[in-house]
Amino acid sequence: MTEATSGLTKKDFTSDREVRWCPGCGDYAILSTVQSLLAEVGARPETTVFVSGIGCSSRFPYYMDTYGFHSIHGRAPAVATGLAIARPDLDVWVITGDGDGLSIGGNHLVHALRRNVNLKVLLFNNEIYGLTKGQYSPTSPIGSVHKSTPMGSIDRPLNPVSLALGAEATFVARSIDADRAHLSEVLTAAYAHRGAAFVEIYQNCVVFNDDAFIAVTGKEERVVNQIRLRHGEPIVFGPGGERAVVAQGDGSLAIVPTGEAGDRVIVHDAHLPEPTTAFALSRLAPSPTGPTPIGVFRSVAAPVYDDLLREQVETARARTPADLGALLASGNVWDVTD
């Protein structure tokens, strides 16, 4: 992807469309961060494409002064895959929601990740179906009372980070709508990753699911619960770093007082070839109600599907001339004359 900074500003990535989310929706913060970020990292409006599905979050592309495709529900990763294969020169972003990307679109997401297609996937997780006015979603905790679950939901929720890691994703991260600095940092890393980058963003739906992430976003709570993953640094957290993550004998991870941890504290290595440790970290918080890791869980270099496909085409080209006449005349031919 383009690296040189372009001298562009946030304005260059802001479309003239009126933004139509509810006042106070977490989507605004994400939008604004992405607009500034693209300018900072030197992206260009004309080589940037945002592909989305359907949902409040999926309105995102309309507000970017880039190319955009507001596709159909759940299919953005598929549309983006075709685009990425056809056009190595573009930065292709996918914007999806917890319903769009994990319910109807879960399979396309899984396959885009395992193929390692060169896409940046931002999943706006608000643990609700916003656009359809408030049904529970695959990330809603058990017992959620919403329009379609008056007696509480009974589906065990998905952990998007665990799922992505189980699907062989090469880049997996998590951030928070309103935490501009952290979100920028994570998205910058995602942008720099060649291949499929998956970023779960906790996004607050003020209307149908307000404060769903209070445990990691609240003024007091976040200091206590955010486990900020930084490559190469020991994983400690809490106001004074009083808690630490250590490996246990059974291959799982545990949170212990830093004092007791000693040298068992895990030093975060996002580049480990296998997703084992990243997965273990994702299980520290099956759902964001207590200590929850945010940041880049995993970031490894791996062959990129669309690059490999284009290589095969080039190899074939080098090997065989593209002679249409010869193709048509391949196999047994015979001549008829009068």
Added chain:
Amino acid sequence: MTEATSGLTKKDFTSDREVRWCPGCGDYAILSTVQSLLAEVGARPETTVFVSGIGCSSRFPYYMDTYGFHSIHGRAPAVATGLAIARPDLDVWVITGDGDGLSIGGNHLVHALRRNVNLKVLLFNNEIYGLTKGQYSPTSPIGSVHKSTPMGSIDRPLNPVSLALGAEATFVARSIDADRAHLSEVLTAAYAHRGAAFVEIYQNCVVFNDDAFIAVTGKEERVVNQIRLRHGEPIVFGPGGERAVVAQGDGSLAIVPTGEAGDRVIVHDAHLPEPTTAFALSRLAPSPTGPTPIGVFRSVAAPVYDDLLREQVETARARTPADLGALLASGNVWDVTD
């Protein structure tokens, strides 16, 4: 599920339909094992239902003298979910393939597992699309040369066990078509599990992908490469148990000479509440080409979707009488008289 043995035999589960797989297909062995097993565990033909999608493997239901539903490609988990919700008294089995269950049907599988619907899912993994005559599948290793990939496949394969664990599955196991004893053991455990049980079965497609699993099935190879997981037992393998699985400081697992392992050898605990260790085990063999764990990775009790749904119905019933007239007259009503 029924526990008392029924005095039935394999014959009682064998339909009169001519079996139509290629001679030598691994499906025969699985079929025969399942037919005997159901008699052994005391299942009853009339309360047993096999639901499948489309594929060679999905022909399975026709050969069972039970109720059967050969549905459409990839949708068996959805059909089975509806059936399980409607009928707590049935044993519902899902038969699927690596294409049916992981390609087109991946999302339904993921959601059936995370909901923990009371289904037994058997995924016949032959790393190929058999019925459509030999295209690579989501489990085919990179570089597979098949009909649609003359220059070799470029998709990074899925590891079904890792994916299932990433999808919050409560029971995850792996076995081998021809290993009757092991397969029976695993399926018996799956049958005993209330909730969604996922079993990946390495199945040999003699026609389009012969010996894909030779590394774990070959006479010599299997002794060296099979890591047999047994709950409560230390994880050692090899002809004389000379290799062992140990936990490392970074939260991952490693294979070391048993001699060097000492007390670091992991004792397999399939009942750990979090899937962390099970996932770590699944990563020992991203693909079955070297040392590969088979057996039950994870087996934990968790609330079952269809049970919870029926409970809600019962609770509601107990609370409110089902009075149709009262329902119609709910809200503001007024009378018109002449």
Added chain:
Amino acid sequence: MSGTTVERTRVTLHNAVVRFAGDSGDGMQLTGDRFTAESALAGNDLATLPDYPAEIRAPAGTLAGVSSFQLHFSDQDVHTPGDQPDVLVAMNPAALKKHLKDLKPGGTLIVNSDAFTDRNLQKAGYEGNPLEGDVLTDLQVHEVPLTSLTLRALEEPIASGGIGKKDAERSKNMFALGLVSWMFSRSIDATEAWLRAKFGARQALADANVAALKAGWYYGETTEAFVFTYEVPAARLAPGRYRNITGNQAIAYGLVAASVRAGLPLFYGSYPITPASDILHELAKLKHFGVATFQAEDEIAAIGSTIGAAFGGALAVTASSGPGIALKTEAMGLAMMTELPVVIIDVQRGGPSTGLPTKTEQSDLFQAVLGRNGEAPIPVIAASSPGDAFDAALEAARIALTYRTPVVLLSDGYLANSAEPWRLPDVDDLPDLADAFTFATEPNGPDGTFLPYLRDPETLARPWALPGTPGLQHRIGGLEKEPDTGSISYDGDNHHAMTVLRHERLARIGRALPPLEVDDPSGSADVLVVGWGSTEGPLRAACTELRERGRAVARVHLRHLAPLHPDLDDLVRRYRVVVCPENNMGQLSMLLRARTLVDVQPYNRVSGQPFSSAELVAAIESFAGSTA
């Protein structure tokens, strides 16, 4: 200003159309709902038309953010939500801008003058202030500072901190409701009771809203601005007990009724989509009827689970709107091949693709009747009014259970959300669906074998043999089958025979129907109007008006779209002119033309709104030519 009350002349009207329009945040839907309830209690017949933006919350004050609710109430039968409102309440400039053009000449306009700030005017795209220019001449304009009056009415609680200024302001919609209720001589007692129930513990809020409501009522009574008040006497509805019901509610209730009358548990597998979601929301509240609702991961899983539940012996139903139904078509073919009773509800919306999610349309008829791979005949029926959706749901269940087939029930966005008074049926008079089917319990073949495709000679229905029944083990699927055994058959002639048989099964559904009812009071009409679905109201109204004008027209409204009623062939040939108005580009017209070779005249509009009866009167006349 209070104290003195002015004498007013009370005008008695046959009917009136009132439209409340404001920002999405102004609570217009709720205001309209309440005024509807008041009108219903006053005994009027009525029809409503809610209209809100597709965005959850478009920017406040913009045109895109305008939300409106129209009510047509009358002392006679009401068939449409009304064409032009007599009274328009505009809570802000955007609402005025968007709806002014519809207001009847000389009609009454009530605006919240407080909202006409420069900022709002500009947001609405007004150059100047319409209240100043001569835009509003020949209208009865009432500029009411709704916001400040409401705040004044709530000075005390605000001062005492009992309620915040924001909340106080929010209750201005109740002020408007109070005022309009007064205009139409409506009692506000029911609304007061409703508000108290709604806010329950939140006493202060309840008080505030009630205070605003009353303030509005008194404002009307006391100011001299309003010289007339109106009264619309009770309608002469058929005697009985009534309630208001929307199409989505009626479908939910109809499905529960079907489950009760069939003695089968109701399984509802669905994935949310506008405008069908409310059926799921309704049914989720009715678990005490043994209803199992399953919110699936997508529409394919929804119908898949429904097919599985039907195999298990439930009354199995799924619903969606156009885009979701498109995803279900493959599985609908499976349900057809496995011959399981499944009801598929399509609450149509503006298409194609994502289209106009919150607008109404009838453009999924082709998809429902013909939109599947292979020869896959499936019965299709449609609901024609909110209340009729209840009967339509029962009819869909009847066909599905009797013939063991998937059935498509078509509704649409208008029926789904609009309300009408509905006469409660006597539960015991509802069709007894228990006769429609039996579960197989015994082998039906030679020497104790079971033949899952041995058909009922009359209905051609196959046995419904539930898993769990000893001795009836069998396997079904989507491959072609041989007769009786249902075993897979690749034989070509058998496939042809089975295909013919599946078409015959559909045809028999039609042949078993009661005669087609034609509405032709004079019996001398030479013009026939054919309709289906939610156009019935406007069509009925248009035909009534045409008849009053001396033009004899006959009208037939189709419940069954597939198969088409056998009586249709003769019927359409009996008239000089046959007109078929639809909210699509001519889908039923095409089916009728192909079937009868009669030159059926399509009249089509897809503008997201139901037809106005005026439009239909003009259209029908243009086709009919000068009175014969």
Added chain:
Amino acid sequence: MSGTTVERTRVTLHNAVVRFAGDSGDGMQLTGDRFTAESALAGNDLATLPDYPAEIRAPAGTLAGVSSFQLHFSDQDVHTPGDQPDVLVAMNPAALKKHLKDLKPGGTLIVNSDAFTDRNLQKAGYEGNPLEGDVLTDLQVHEVPLTSLTLRALEEPIASGGIGKKDAERSKNMFALGLVSWMFSRSIDATEAWLRAKFGARQALADANVAALKAGWYYGETTEAFVFTYEVPAARLAPGRYRNITGNQAIAYGLVAASVRAGLPLFYGSYPITPASDILHELAKLKHFGVATFQAEDEIAAIGSTIGAAFGGALAVTASSGPGIALKTEAMGLAMMTELPVVIIDVQRGGPSTGLPTKTEQSDLFQAVLGRNGEAPIPVIAASSPGDAFDAALEAARIALTYRTPVVLLSDGYLANSAEPWRLPDVDDLPDLADAFTFATEPNGPDGTFLPYLRDPETLARPWALPGTPGLQHRIGGLEKEPDTGSISYDGDNHHAMTVLRHERLARIGRALPPLEVDDPSGSADVLVVGWGSTEGPLRAACTELRERGRAVARVHLRHLAPLHPDLDDLVRRYRVVVCPENNMGQLSMLLRARTLVDVQPYNRVSGQPFSSAELVAAIESFAGSTA
């Protein structure tokens, strides 16, 4: 036995139909392919009909396991794979049981007598041995111990261990091929060369097969059993260079040709399904033409990726069969709304649902033309023969690129797998698709703005502006749009106008077509036969025969199914009788009847096989009545 050769009378025939039938394991498809190649090289015109079980490998020796390949070759034009074979080769009892009924009275039957064991007879469901009874009277029966003769021919290599007994036995199909080749005076040199190429390094296998092939040839020459040999002279085909081609191959080549002639890279996103998979397999081998093939996780992802590639500027194509197309319908609506050039190929198979996966049918026409939510007009065309599929692919690309629209191309299982001689086009004569479109490079709106929905006044096509083009950033999607800007619009009247416009765009495709070609040599016909797709061969043959019998019939075969050709209205009205035979239950008939109100007579069969010309002759005559 060798040594002496017997004198034979060589009979010259105009045409012959040969069917090879055996177990799936007997290699009948390959045998047929080779005999086809030999016949082609001999200059015959020909048509083939492969027929194999849906199971990968049904149990050996059973009826379900029988696989067959029929070849019709002639010195004149061939339009069908032939009705009744003159020669049937049956490799086992099951093959005999299944195919005997088709053999022409007095025809030649060659059976592998070695295979007529009790076990096999019973597997085939024979009571006694048909070779013994009088079942086969009035046939020229040749009982040939193919297996043992083959083994004998390979005694040496077997003895020397050069080849295993199993492999040796497997080459018995080559023995049969050799024998039949001799019967029809065919050279086996090409096949020998082909075998050597095929087995390459595996020398022993190559030798064995060649030996068996020759043994078969010599057997015919030396035994006295065969008194006649036959010769079918070269057909008088139009001069040029020929090859055999199947429909799937032709589509793959046609798409590559379109990409070359348009100067666009070809993107092919697909999910395997019978009978469409071979297009993917073909294209995957053609990466050197810049073809990118993507095997998606399902059909929805396949079309999704295709839409994305089209947005990126590729010639984007997806293909499936009925069940897969059903899954694509929602996305087809999106392609229609976003107005991107996409080709969607439906290789139809027996339906509904999973149906008859390996059999042919034309029953997806409704799905292609009408099977979407909302008003979603999309052009639909069809291929009419294996070779014609090449031109059809080019035409689909032309329409898609010219009008920026998705296009459905219909093929079917028969076209997909059967082969015919195809005259190679001159590459430079192929349509130049580079004129069909240009990529937008400059702003087209006021003061430097870009209007993505500003249309070409003639074609109504919108600009194709590729990401990467500075200044043309824009956003598209499936919601309704306003003109020019393409901004979301919820305005009802705009929606109606846009809907009308989308229908108009489709209509213009039809108006721009060259006049419809009608095949009516006499010019005096009062009967018109209308067809589409793969029925052209049988229809052409039937009409030719009818004309020879003195019945003047006109024939029109439709390439374009949506829009229907504007000339059709007048055309169908010009004839006394209009007959429309289809391999479905009357889908085109219905479209024609609705459109023209002419009483088009459907003739329908869905038996998984193409029509026989005899059947059509009878059908057309029955409708036409006695010669006028």
